Amino acid sequence: MKLSRRAFSLGAAALAGAAAGLPRRTLAQTSVALGGMRIDMVSDGHLILPRDFILGGLPEEELAQILAEWNIGDGPLEPPCNLTLLRHDDRVVLFDAGSGPDFQPTAGFIADALDAVGLAPEDITHLVLTHGHPDHLWGLLDDFGDLYFPEAQIYMGQTEFDYWTDENTVGTIGQARQAFAVGAKRRLDEVADMITFFRDGEEILPGVAARATYGHSPGHMAFELRDGSESLMVVGDALGNPHVAFARPDWHTGSDQDAAVAAATRLSLLDQIASGQMRVAGFHLPGGLGSVERVADGRYRFVPSA
Incomplete structure (x- = not known):
């Protein structure tokens, strides 16, 4: 039996993870x-x-109350990474590519998760990218620089692509994110001629419409999924956590590249989701799926799906 480079890479990664005792989240949630x-x-x-x-820099007393509701103590934050998988007619659509092997050792396990739902990377027909940060993009390529989802048609917003492939971005993004820029450009340059670009409001696939949600990154996109009267918003990192992003969406947080724009985006997005009684799928939300409750004017609560 011929062993592909991808199979070899996955096997090596599994052995390395087992040897290091790294946590692996392998099941659909x-x-x-x-x-x-x-x-x-x-x-x-x-x-x-x-x-x-x-x-960092948020009002300490109110922040402590919000975090206590989510049982978040001191120490580093450990947000989950949840990818949205859509199966509709003959399409198998994955929203975002995950971290791949090069970002953090606690992430990059999409192969296990796909296997748990009876799929392989080759089964993905469409790959839709919310934005260019490492945990969403770097899984485009495997250890050898080959396409990890070789049969997938790739979709990305034109504004986001232009930002990460601009030669000037690495010099203007700030030292803390320079590796983000280098990694994004290398991967996007590799797949540039395979990408279908879109803009705000376009229906990129049947029942999948792009929604501009700028701020976390310059061209961040969310996606409204709709079939008949039922709808769900894939929010990526526009709603990047279940606590302060909902309880105080107006706060400016350091994870956003443009904090003021991101705050305005959160307020608008949460109002739309709550008013429309839409479901929400979030990359860093516990379990990934849930709904939004309006608590007061400009304040909301994330309710995870049972």
Whole structure:
């Protein structure tokens, strides 16, 4: 039997992970039917982030109350990484590519999650990217620089692509994110001629419409999934956590590249989701799927799916 480079890479990664005793999240977490659509949230693992990356500089007393409601103590934050998988007619659509092998050792396990729902990377027919940050993009390529989802047609917003492939971005993004820029450009240059570009408001696939949600990154996109009267918003990192992003969406947080624009986006997006009684699928939300409750004017609550 001929062993492909991808199979070799996956086998080596599995052995390395077992040897290091790294945590692996391998199962689909939550799923929902949306008319004729089936949506599964599959785990790519989780990140380990310094608290100040998201929470630095926020009002301490109110912040402590919000975090207590989610049982978040001191120490680093460990947000989950949930990829949205849509099966509709003959399409198998994955939203975002995950971290791949080069970002953090606690993430990059999408192969296990796909296997748990009876799929392989070759089964993905469409790959839709919300934005160019490492945990969403770097899984485009494997250890050898080959396409990890070789049969997938790739979709990305034109504004986001232009930003990450601009030669000037690495010099203007700030030292803390320079590796993001280098990694994004290398991967996007590799697949540039395979990408279908779109802009705000376009229906990129049947029942899948792009929604501009700028701020977390310059061209960040969310996606409204709709079949008949039922709808769900794939929010990527426009709603990047279940606590302050909902309880105080007006706060400016360090994880956003343009904090003011991101705050305005959150307020508008949460109002739309709550008013429309839409479901929500979030990359860093617990379990991935849930709903939004309006608590007060400009304040909301994330309710995870049972």
